[in-house]
Structure formats: C-alpha cells, structure tokens
Amino acid sequence: MFVSAILLLVGILSSIRVLEFTAAQTQVVGICYGVNGNNLPSKQEVVDLYKSKGIPRMRIYSPDEETLQALRGSNIELTMDVTGETLQSLTDPNVATDWVHRYVTSYSQDVNFKYIVVGNEVHPNYDVAPYILPAMTNIQNAISSANLQTKVSTAIDTTLVTDSYPPNNGVFTADASPYIGPIINFLVNNGAPLLANVYPYFAYVNNQQDISLPYALFTQQGTNDIGYQNLFDAMLDSIYAALEKIGAPNLEIVVSESGWPSAGGDGALVDNARIYYYNLLNHANGEIGTPKRPGRPIQTFLFAMFDENQKPGAETERHFGLFNPDKSSKY
Template sequence: MTELLLKCYIAAQSVGVCYGVNGDNLPTRQEVVDLYKVNNIGRMRIYYPDEVALQALKGSSIELIMDVPKETLQSLTDANAATNWVNKYVTPYSQDVNFKYIAVGNEIRPGDNEAQYILSVMTNIQNAISSANLQIKVSTAIDSTLITNPYPPNDGVFTNDAEQYIRPILNLLMKNGAPLLANVYPYFAYAGDQQNNIPLSYALFTQQGTNSVGYQNLFDAMLDSIYAALEKVEASNLQIVVSESGWPSEGGIGATIDNAATYYANLISHASGGTGTPKRPGVPIETYLFAIFDENQKQGAETERHFGLFSPDKTPKYQLNFN
C-alpha cells in the first residue's frame, strides 16, 4: 500500500461515534449497527459490555471501544474476576467483533472512590487479554479537569492530585503501547467562560487565522494542553485518542442546531484531514463524536440530553459526511 493510500485509509477511518443508551425511545441494537453501516461510521464506543450490541456487531468490521463501567471496577481488582470478565464479554466475540480498546472507567477523577481501582483493573484486564492471545489495548478515559494552566497550551500540566493518580497509569500505557483516551469538549469550555475570552468562532473551528499563541481552534488547544501535561511527566510519546467530543443542539449557552451542525462537520473534517495539532502535526486525530442519539433519560444539565447526531427515529439532525 502506497504512503498516500495509507494516509487516505487512516483519514477515512479516523472518526467514530459513541453509542449511549440512556433513552426510552431508542432503536434496537441491530437497527443502530445498521445505521452506523449505512452512514459509513467505522468506529463505535459503548459504555458497558452490552451483549445484545455485541451480537449485532458481529461481522460488521466496526472498530469498538468497550468500557468497563465504574460500578464493576472494584470487583475486577481480583485477577480471577477480571479473567472471567474477559472470558465472558470479550473472548467469545473476538473472532467476529473488532475490539480496539477496552476503556477501564470513564472520567474517573483522583478524588473519586473508584480512582483507587483503575490501575489494578487495567493491569488485570490487559493480562487476561494477553493470556487469550488477543490484540486489544486497555486504557482509561480522562477529562480536562485533570489539567490545569491549559492556556497557552504549552503550559498545560496535571494538577497535583491528578499527577499522583495518573503517573502509574501512563507508565502502564507506555509499557503496553496503548494510547491515553481523553474526552475533549470545547463546548463546556466555551459555555463556562464567564469572562467571554473564548470567541464562538474559535470553539466552532470557524476562526480565520491563528491567535497570539498559534492556535486556530479550541479543540487543538485543549488537546495540546494534555500533550503538554504528558511531556511534563515523561510521557511525551503517548498518543491521545479523543474518546468523546460533541456540541449540544439545545439546553444551554450556545447550544443551537446551527452551532452543533457547524461543530460536528468541522470536527470530522479536521480530525480526519491529517493536519493534526500544532504539537502533533500531520497526524489524523482518532476521534469519537458524542453521540449517536439524543438521550432523554440522561442525568444532569438539560444539554446532556441533546448531543445526538440522530433523532431516536434515526433521522439525521445534521447533514454530515462521516467518510
């Protein structure tokens, strides 16, 4: 395969979509997998080992991130329990389902009770996967609250609490050649900017030219602040996979159909375009859009229920080209 063809292939494969199920009005798992197929969405993230979804994914070739939910973390600190988990939810499907990553916990923060379990469970799950001769990487998904001084991006650093928590996790990732998963949401940075320092155009990828520190969009700035933090803890060779990013269509500041459509279209183009970020130029950014559907039972702020790319009846909210 020529270098150009390889680059085109990588770019075409670089955008996935997260599949949450916190709604009482959503299509069947098989209908959802078919929706991914017809829209050329080549990657999916699910938030727990959903065996009905795994059955539907068989033979689809869709690359999959599957989470270990926080409710089961403590039990999997036992190595035998972790092996049983892999033998139940991964090994039987591994011939027909394209597992890419197992995400041990989503947005677990240093002060959370579950933080004490992450490293042990990652180790146990990776050992069980290796014992089964499977080529699946184990990681965990962080959020931007672990980073302080994010602007300018080169000043990004882990908070004191986060550094103690994350260092052994990063060491394990580097040892196993796995990426760090990170949920990157310019929307929340924009909506939470009380001083109005963040222009909407900067958050939506529509700003013309770069700012005083060389950035054209907030997504790259946030991502590079995490890379800067990694450099400061001797983990500069780690790759970051953006395991969630999205923009709500209603329910909060700047949450409109037009803004969300602009954000998703521009993120797809940017992530798959191969330009990378100023700190990691020339590399497509493996990115998972959040999320496939609006979820009417989602807890929290009103915006949480309006991140869907599709309505529950499977009609698209936006005209997006995923490939």
C-alpha cells in the same frame, strides 16, 4: 431579477455544510453510542445504521451482550467501557479473567475489539480511583493471555490538566499527578494510548469572556497570538504538554468523546452543533494535526449517536445526538 434570485439561492445552498459520513471523512472517526433513552432503536437497528452510514468505529459504555451480538460480522471497530459498578471486583485477577472471557474472548472471532476502557472521567478523589490501575492491569493480562491485540486504557477529562493557556504550559494538577502517573506508565509499557474526552463547548460556556464562539467552532479566521486557530487543538495540546512533563512525550491521545449540544444551554443551537461536528470531522481526518502534533489525523469519537432523553444532569446532556430516534439525521 429572476436570474439574480436563482444565483442568490445557489450561493446560499452551496454555503450550507451538510453533515455526511463519507469514507474520507471517517478515516479515523467513530461515534459514541449511549443508551440513556426510552425511545431509541433496537441494538440491531443501531448497528445497521452505523453500517449503512459507513461509520467504522463505535464506543459503548458497558459490555452489553445484545449490542455485541448485533456487532458480529460487522467489522465495526469497537471501543468498550467497563461499567463502573464492576471496577472493584476486577481488582481480583480471576474475576478479570472471567470478565474478559465472557465479554471479549467469546466474541473476538467476529467482533473487532480495539480498546477496553477502564474508568470514564474518574477523578483521584472518586471512590473507584484506587481500583482503576489494578483493574486495567488484570484485564490487560487476561487479554494478553488470550493472544488478543486489544489494548486497555482509561478515559480522562480535561479538568485533570491545569495552566492550559497557553497550551504548552499544561500540567496535571497536584491532585491528579499521583493518580495519573502510574496509569501513564502502564500505558507506555503496554503501547496503549491515553483516551481523553475533549469538549470545547464546556470550555466556551464557562468562559465566554475570553473564548469566542468562532474559536470554539473552528470558524475563526487565522490563528491567535499563541498560534492556535481553534480551541479543540489548544485543549488537546495542553494534555500533550502535561504528558511531556510527566515523562511520556510520545504517548498517543485518542479523543474518546467530543461534541456540541443542539439545545438546552448557551450556544447550544442546531446550527452551532452542525458546524462543530462538520468541522471536527474534517479536522480530525485531515493531515494538519495540532501545533504540537502536526501532520497527522486525530483519532476522534463524536458524541453521540442519539439524543438521550433519560440522561441525568444539565439539559444540554440530553441533546448531543447526531441522529434522531427514528434514525434520521439531525443535521
């Protein structure tokens, strides 16, 4: 009886997947660092946590100079957003040049800037939509003038794509096409990727009749009738299909956010979140790719470093963290 109990315990422990950040697991993965909380560690402590956990990439949502100072010499690859309030001003080339000098050039000797993100999930009917492409153009010109290799892009959400099932039918919506088309041309001409925030969680909770939890969590056995094992790949490939239809079949997509909440809504459980992040880590770093883009890793940012207790919106928005405010791992 004792031996049987021990064997049972060993079996249970071996089946528990612990979320770790090994060098192999973080080959192409980063973590988004949001700061909408009043209980978070200092910027220097956060950078030190990234370093101690071997997390090689960070996305921040504003050019925060305290974070930039903390990143000096860290070799962490940085993706940095432009704050929405400054978008209109950056349509002035001189203002854009000053912005690049203050937040990029001044730190470029010892901060590793990868992407500048101009607009996060901006829709064509938003007030700031007309400013996105001019601001992208001006910032890229200023970066090029400074002889830096940083690329400028924008981050979209998947609602700009319709007819996404099967993924090959994906196409940008009628409203989105006139907005996104010139932006895509800009990215192609500058050799920059499109950034996309991809959340199987929201697709699942909004359509539980047609989408199973295993399909959303990467735990479905085998592929479905359209050849997909998981929802993440299907959502990503629907964007690739939309890019093909708009004349950009070779444009790369970087997944700039993807995560699963641990509380606050349907399916938002610690176990589900742990399973999702673990499987996404391994899938993104593997050589499987997606059915439309097979055989290569998927550049992906997990969302997010911490729960953000002051983030507005639904309760789930405050429970995406991988780490607790005391810097211990949630999973």
